[in-house]
Amino acid sequence: KKPWAEPYRIKVVEPLKTTTREHRLKSMKEAGWNTFLLHADDVYIDLLTDSGTNAMSDMQWSRMMIGDEAYAGSRSYYYLEEVCRKYYGYKYILPTHQGRGAENLLSKCTITPGQFVAGNMYFTTTRQHQEIAGGTFVDVIIDEAHKSQSDHPFKGNIDLDKFEKLINEKGAGNIAYITVGAPVNMAGGQPVSMANMKAVSELAHKHGIKVVLDATRNIENAYFIQQREEGYKNRAVEDINHEFCSYSDAATVSAKKDLYVNIGGLVMCNDPDLFDELRSLIVVYEGMPTYGGLAGRDMEAMAQGLIEAVQDDMIASRVRQVEYFGNLLKDAGIPIVLPIGGHGVFLDARKFYSHIPQSQFPAQKLAADLYIESGVRGMERGIVSAGRNKDTGDHYYPALELVRLTIPRRVYTQAHFDVAAWSIMEMYKNREKARGLKMVYEPKYLRFFQARFEEL
Numbered sequence: 001k002k003p004w005a006e007p008y009r010i011k012v013v014e015p016l017k018t019t020t021r022e023h024r025l026k027s028m029k030e031a032g033w034n035t036f037l038l039h040a041d042d043v044y045i046d047l048l049t050d051s052g053t054n055a056m057s058d059m060q061w062s063r064m065m066i067g068d069e070a071y072a073g074s075r076s077y078y079y080l081e082e083v084c085r086k087y088y089g090y091k092y093i094l095p096t097h098q099g100r101g102a103e104n105l106l107s108k109c110t111i112t113p114g115q116f117v118a119g120n121m122y123f124t125t126t127r128q129h130q131e132i133a134g135g136t137f138v139d140v141i142i143d144e145a146h147k148s149q150s151d152h153p154f155k156g157n158i159d160l161d162k163f164e165k166l167i168n169e170k171g172a173g174n175i176a177y178i179t180v181g182a183p184v185n186m187a188g189g190q191p192v193s194m195a196n197m198k199a200v201s202e203l204a205h206k207h208g209i210k211v212v213l214d215a216t217r218n219i220e221n222a223y224f225i226q227q228r229e230e231g232y233k234n235r236a237v238e239d240i241n242h243e244f245c246s247y248s249d250a251a252t253v254s255a256k257k258d259l260y261v262n263i264g265g266l267v268m269c270n271d272p273d274l275f276d277e278l279r280s281l282i283v284v285y286e287g288m289p290t291y292g293g294l295a296g297r298d299m300e301a302m303a304q305g306l307i308e309a310v311q312d313d314m315i316a317s318r319v320r321q322v323e324y325f326g327n328l329l330k331d332a333g334i335p336i337v338l339p340i341g342g343h344g345v346f347l348d349a350r351k352f353y354s355h356i357p358q359s360q361f362p363a364q365k366l367a368a369d370l371y372i373e374s375g376v377r378g379m380e381r382g383i384v385s386a387g388r389n390k391d392t393g394d395h396y397y398p399a400l401e402l403v404r405l406t407i408p409r410r411v412y413t414q415a416h417f418d419v420a421a422w423s424i425m426e427m428y429k430n431r432e433k434a435r436g437l438k439m440v441y442e443p444k445y446l447r448f449f450q451a452r453f454e455e456l
């Protein structure tokens with residue numbers, strides 16, 4: 001098979017430091033067995049997140065030099081607006097400081113306390129803002145999404161029967177909107193098909209329900225449609241992305257992923273009344289609509305990032321790198337979520353540490369042990385991330401107990417993944433020795449960011 005190479009070369013490097021196992025064990029204990037609390041200087045290969053950790057291009061850095069820092073009416077805003085209209089297709093575009101800024105505004109402007117929000121699986125910050133705005137999230141994703149070994153090509157799909165049942169149960173008027181994450185981060189970066197998005201849109205609009213797209217990694221989703229969905233093989237990612245967005249009424253974006261920037265977000269919509277609501281609220285939380293919590297230079301970098309993100313060769317090389325890493329592990333018999341996702345490889349901690357019950361946080365321990373053995377930092381995506389049910393106070397007990405190894409865009413080479421995969425295979429041989437954890441500090445919101453643990 002013809003090999004492929006990245007459509008770019010590297011001009012600037014950041015030297016990496018390796019550490020001793022002894023130092024890493026000490027660091028991990030001091031960080032309360034939570035990889036979020038490690039010092040980045042103590043991390044060798046950082047696969048915690050693809051958020052804000054991506055490499056910018058020479059053109060992005062150059063555009064930053066001409067960022068217009070005018071407080072109101074910045075030239076850089078109008079350029080960002082033009083580029084977003086071209087590629088996402090929404091009429092109204094507002095920048096925010098990052099995805100959560102957009103989620104805060106959108107939730108507050110569209111949810112009446114007591115309403116329900118349907119969606120595919122959930123995302124931590126998205127659901128948090130929906131709850132803060134008084135909504136209750138209801139998962140209507142297909143069952144396959146909750147099965148780590150199911151190889152359904154579009155595990156992010158909405159189950160239309162579940163959605164319709166919810167509408168009949170609650171009444172359309174009590175559903176603020178349906179939120180579609182594409183791909184679904186928590187399911188393992190699993191995409192939504194064009195056919196499903198179209199059907200969801202038709203069903204929602206039949207009942208006067210808005211469709212809100214979380215377009216944070218939508219370009220990856222478009223790539224999977226091109227590669228996996230009948231009839232899209234010869235369509236450009238740029239066009240597929242544009243069509244996909246056209247089935248939604250509004251979108252929130254964390255630009256820190258697809259758009260290759262270190263900070264930035266977007267909230268976009270087509271309805272003038274919703275736009276007016278968003279535009280009036282943005283000045284309370286983010287600043288003037290023409291900067292939305294960002295510097296002019298950030299908006300320039302975002303616009304250029306979007307132009308680069310939709311290029312077929314750029315997105316193909318991104319997803320192929322994730323698949324390269326995933327296949328190394330899959331071929332070695334390491335349990336990972338299938339199919340391999342768009343932004344990372346997800347270890348199935350339930351299988352990896354099958355002797356540790358979910359109440360002793362196996363994914364939390366696996367992420368910590370991986371760091372200690374290899375200096376590679378991953379993120380827990382299991383019971384700790386799932387948090388507590390706001391009504392019962394009990395933990396959610398998600399079927400998926402995962403460790404996410406997230407690949408930053410244009411940062412590491414295949415050799416880094418060879419090294420990371422080798423370490424994981426070594427760990428797998430000695431997995432029975434691992435012991436569980438107990439949580440000793442639990443923050444009120446989004447506990448996984450700062451919770452602390454001790455070994456049992």
Ligand SMILES: Cc1ncc(COP(=O)(O)O)c(/C=N/[C@@H](Cc2ccccc2)C(=O)O)c1O
Pocket residue numbers: 048049050051098099100101123124125126181185214216217253254255256264265
């Ligand atoms: C699908 C989707 N929608 C919205 C946002 C919010 O965007 P922002 O506010 O971060 O810019 C994110 C952020 N995802 C990051 C950072 C993160 C966030 C919460 C828990 C763990 C990690 C990650 O997955 O690493 C996302 O993935």
